[in-house]
Amino acid sequence: xSLVKLTASALAIAAVSxxxxxxxxxxxxxxxxxxxxxxxxxxxxxxxxxxxxxxxxESGGSSAGLKRFCEGVGENTIDIANASRAIREKEIQACxxxxxxxxxxxxxxxxxxxxxxxxxxxxxxxLEASDVFNALSDKVLKDGEIxxxxxxxxxxxxxxxxxxxxxxxxxxxxxGTREVFEDKVVLVGCEQxxxxxxxxxxxxxxxxxxxKACISLRTDGKAVDIDGDYTETLARIDAxxxxxxxxxxxxxxxxxxxxxxxTMGGVVPTTESISTxxxxxxxPLYFYIKKAHIGVIPGLKEYASFFVADEIAGPDGPxxxxxxxxxxxxxxxxxxxxxxxVMGGM
Amino acid sequence: xxxxxxxxxxxPRPGKHAGSxxxxxxxxxxxxxxxxxxxxxxxxxIVIGVTALVVLLASxxxxxxxxxxxxxxxxxxxxxxxxxxxxxNRDIEEIKKVSTFGYAPLIKTALSTxxxxxxxxxxxxxxxxxxxxxxxxxxxxxxxxRFVIANPDRIGETVEFEFLATGRIDGxxxxxxxxxxxxxxxxxxxxxxQFADAxxxxxxxxxxxxxGFFTMADGSENRPEAAGIGVAMLGSLYMMIIxxxxxxxxxxxxxxxxxxxxxxNWFTDLIEVNISNLAAVPSIVFGILxxxxxxxxxxxxxxxxxxxxxxxxxMTLPTIIIATRASLKSVPPSIRDAALGVGASRMQSxxxxxxxxxxxxxxxxxxxxxxxxxxxxxxLMLIGMVAFVREFPAAPPEGFFDxxxxxxxxxxxxxxxADPAFVERASGxxxxxxxxxxxxxxxxxILRRRFERxx
Numbered sequence: 001x002s003l004v005k006l007t008a009s010a011l012a013i014a015a016v017s018x019x020x021x022x023x024x025x026x027x028x029x030x031x032x033x034x035x036x037x038x039x040x041x042x043x044x045x046x047x048x049x050x051x052x053x054x055x056x057x058e059s060g061g062s063s064a065g066l067k068r069f070c071e072g073v074g075e076n077t078i079d080i081a082n083a084s085r086a087i088r089e090k091e092i093q094a095c096x097x098x099x100x101x102x103x104x105x106x107x108x109x110x111x112x113x114x115x116x117x118x119x120x121x122x123x124x125x126x127l128e129a130s131d132v133f134n135a136l137s138d139k140v141l142k143d144g145e146i147x148x149x150x151x152x153x154x155x156x157x158x159x160x161x162x163x164x165x166x167x168x169x170x171x172x173x174x175x176g177t178r179e180v181f182e183d184k185v186v187l188v189g190c191e192q193x194x195x196x197x198x199x200x201x202x203x204x205x206x207x208x209x210x211x212k213a214c215i216s217l218r219t220d221g222k223a224v225d226i227d228g229d230y231t232e233t234l235a236r237i238d239a240x241x242x243x244x245x246x247x248x249x250x251x252x253x254x255x256x257x258x259x260x261x262x263t264m265g266g267v268v269p270t271t272e273s274i275s276t277x278x279x280x281x282x283x284p285l286y287f288y289i290k291k292a293h294i295g296v297i298p299g300l301k302e303y304a305s306f307f308v309a310d311e312i313a314g315p316d317g318p319x320x321x322x323x324x325x326x327x328x329x330x331x332x333x334x335x336x337x338x339x340x341x342v343m344g345g346m
Numbered sequence: 347x348x349x350x351x352x353x354x355x356x357x358p359r360p361g362k363h364a365g366s367x368x369x370x371x372x373x374x375x376x377x378x379x380x381x382x383x384x385x386x387x388x389x390x391x392i393v394i395g396v397t398a399l400v401v402l403l404a405s406x407x408x409x410x411x412x413x414x415x416x417x418x419x420x421x422x423x424x425x426x427x428x429x430x431x432x433x434x435n436r437d438i439e440e441i442k443k444v445s446t447f448g449y450a451p452l453i454k455t456a457l458s459t460x461x462x463x464x465x466x467x468x469x470x471x472x473x474x475x476x477x478x479x480x481x482x483x484x485x486x487x488x489x490x491x492r493f494v495i496a497n498p499d500r501i502g503e504t505v506e507f508e509f510l511a512t513g514r515i516d517g518x519x520x521x522x523x524x525x526x527x528x529x530x531x532x533x534x535x536x537x538x539x540q541f542a543d544a545x546x547x548x549x550x551x552x553x554x555x556x557x558g559f560f561t562m563a564d565g566s567e568n569r570p571e572a573a574g575i576g577v578a579m580l581g582s583l584y585m586m587i588i589x590x591x592x593x594x595x596x597x598x599x600x601x602x603x604x605x606x607x608x609x610x611n612w613f614t615d616l617i618e619v620n621i622s623n624l625a626a627v628p629s630i631v632f633g634i635l636x637x638x639x640x641x642x643x644x645x646x647x648x649x650x651x652x653x654x655x656x657x658x659x660x661m662t663l664p665t666i667i668i669a670t671r672a673s674l675k676s677v678p679p680s681i682r683d684a685a686l687g688v689g690a691s692r693m694q695s696x697x698x699x700x701x702x703x704x705x706x707x708x709x710x711x712x713x714x715x716x717x718x719x720x721x722x723x724x725x726l727m728l729i730g731m732v733a734f735v736r737e738f739p740a741a742p743p744e745g746f747f748d749x750x751x752x753x754x755x756x757x758x759x760x761x762x763x764a765d766p767a768f769v770e771r772a773s774g775x776x777x778x779x780x781x782x783x784x785x786x787x788x789x790x791x792i793l794r795r796r797f798e799r800x801x
Contacts, residue, residue, distance in 0.1 A: 041567060044569075076641055250764065255764065257531040
């Protein structure tokens with residue numbers, strides 16, 4: 001009969017589990033894989049220096065994180081969403097519909113996006129946004145006409161670039177990095193080459209459609225989307241001597257013995273050149289806090305204040321050492337966190 | 347053939363059947379060749395399989411074995427009262443206010459002093475003060491702070507500690523980092539490596555077995571050297587307990603009812619078909635189910651072993667039911683008939699005679715189901731267990747509701763990190779996981795060999 005007892009106790013555990021779920025005492029965070037290293041560094045230091053438990057940080061991408069963030073208010077939803085892009089209007093609406101009305105936006109600093117090839121691979125010393133557009137866009141401008149991308153080598157359109165096959169590994173569409181890559185590189189290149197105007201003409205002056213045409217990448221195997229993490233991009237580049245990958249600055253800084261970085265407009269990406277704005281391709285990193293959870297989940301506000309404190313997110317802190325470009329307006333962010341200022345005065 | 351040919355009347359067709367046993371005709375040659383070819387195919391299939399296994403194991407072992415070794419730097423740290431307890435009243439709350447950033451300079455001073463004693467000149471090697479401090483893991487400051495808070499009475503004394511060296515220095519002694527790669531590396535310089543070599547000569551730096559790999563929690567990207575699988579192993583253990591406690595009784599009860607008591611009709615047939623189908627359902631589907639039911643509907647916490655255990659229970663149940671039913675079926679009906687014949691009730695015949703005889707098969711099926719569940723990652727992703735978790739879960743039953751990681755998830759997590767030192771950690775965790783799986787499968791084989799009865 002011990003079997004019956006076992007079953008009964010098992011059922012009892014299952015029943016208890018439904019009720020004992022109350023009172024979560026650790027902060028839960030999810031979102032961008034770019035912000036994850038920073039968040040885990042902060043979470044670790046936070047757990048060491050405070051009496052609160054170390055927050056749990058999950059990865060999964062900015063969009064996935066914000067989606068979970070907007071699922072509602074309550075202990076079985078996450079408290080903080082990390083994002084490598086600003087929250088979208090649509091997401092704010094979705095949040096509001098689920099009852100997540102007061103959101104605190106915290107900008108933690110900037111991240112550079114770099115192009116890099118194998119250490120022994122070709123050197124890209126004269127890369128411009130227009131070159132990236134020419135290399136990777138589906139349709140380009142050639143002799144004043146919009147044509148299907150005919151280029152096979154980098155030197156085909158810019159003699160200063162290496163005479164090697166075009167193979168690039170941009171991040172997949174679920175990544176926040178992809179959006180910055182599209183907005184700050186491909187689109188800029190599209191305008192520089194003049195293709196943007198042609199697209200405008202072709203689409204009857206529809207700006208949205210023209211932008212969409214600009215950022216659609218070629219599908220003939222020369223631009224391979226990487227849906228995984230930067231380690232996957234690194235593995236692809238390892239296997240492909242001519243491959244060019246797109247990384248976050250921090251990832252490159254940790255793998256300088258394997259990667260050769262490309263300059264953009266003649267500027268080498270470093271935390272300095274990005275903070276001065278010389279290096280053009282950078283983006284702010286954020287995290288979003290549910291205000292309704294402050295005071296309910298212990299340590300939530302302390303974690304946020306600790307994150308943006310000078311000793312952490314400042315120019316000499318561990319985050320900067322890892323590759324984060326410190327925000328010059330950090331003081332404003334600190335006071336906003338202290339005041340629990342919610343977004344857009346909604 | 348021979349019978350048939352013997353029965354047929356005379357005039358055998360010459361050349362067709364007539365032939366010498368010693369001389370092979372064309373057809374025999376063809377058949378023999380076909381057999382040889384088939385053997386060659388079979389052999390090459392095995393060779394391919396074994397090679398793949400050897401390559402896989404060799405790469406995992408060569409990458410992962412270094413994870414069990416770690417480089418340490420032994421230092422005597424002076425716990426400066428002026429820095430750690432300004433008022434000198436040993437008030438624990440005041441000591442706690444000194445953050446790990448306040449402890450880092452103490453360690454740097456200790457290392458510089460040690461280097462001075464050993465006659466290492468940092469100027470000659472071109473190593474800056476900041477670089478010297480960077481040679482010791484950032485975990486060291488946390489370790490020191492924990493020690494001071496636990497032993498406030500030792501402030502003012504000089505205590506010997508064994509600190510972790512930073513991941514790059516550790517990699518240097520494992521062949522991952524070389525002088526050439528250090529030139530290009532922004533995180534380490536050749537000077538620092540020479541400094542480390544000098545420390546090693548002086549006996550302050552050594553590489554030995556790393557228990558921390560088994561006992562410590564995950565580390566952030568800044569300190570791969572301090573990352574361990576402690577939380578992941580505990581999380582996996584908790585989940586396996588839950589799976590065992592839930593899946594074994596439910597699975598066995600269901601199988602006994604279906605096999606021994608249930609009437610044979612279209613309804614039980616339907617259930618049977620569904621159980622077989624469930625066994626083949628991709629595990630991610632159970633993850634989605636778990637998210638919808640256990641987290642969103644029942645309100646269980648995210649990242650907790652209880653949810654992981656429940657999801658894996660659902661996944662393991664069909665395996666256990668199928669194995670249990672098979673072993674119940676293999677108990678001959680004569681056993682049941684004999685028990686019923688001497689007046690036992692049906693329940694007595696099942697619990698006193700059939701079930702004990704079927705037990706080895708049931709346990710084997712359960713262990714294989716558990717091993718399968720132990721290596722599962724996909725459903726855990728959806729319930730938030732693929733996470734950076736540093737807090738150890740409490741003892742059960744409360745611990746079932748605390749966030750935890752799991753072994754396969756930890757492997758996945760580490761492979762996505764930027765620092766190359768995590769690749770070694772991931773392979774090390776794979777070795778541990780494989781060792782667990784081997785043990786479980788071995789146990790299953792022993793149970794089957796020792797206790798299984800055949801009729």
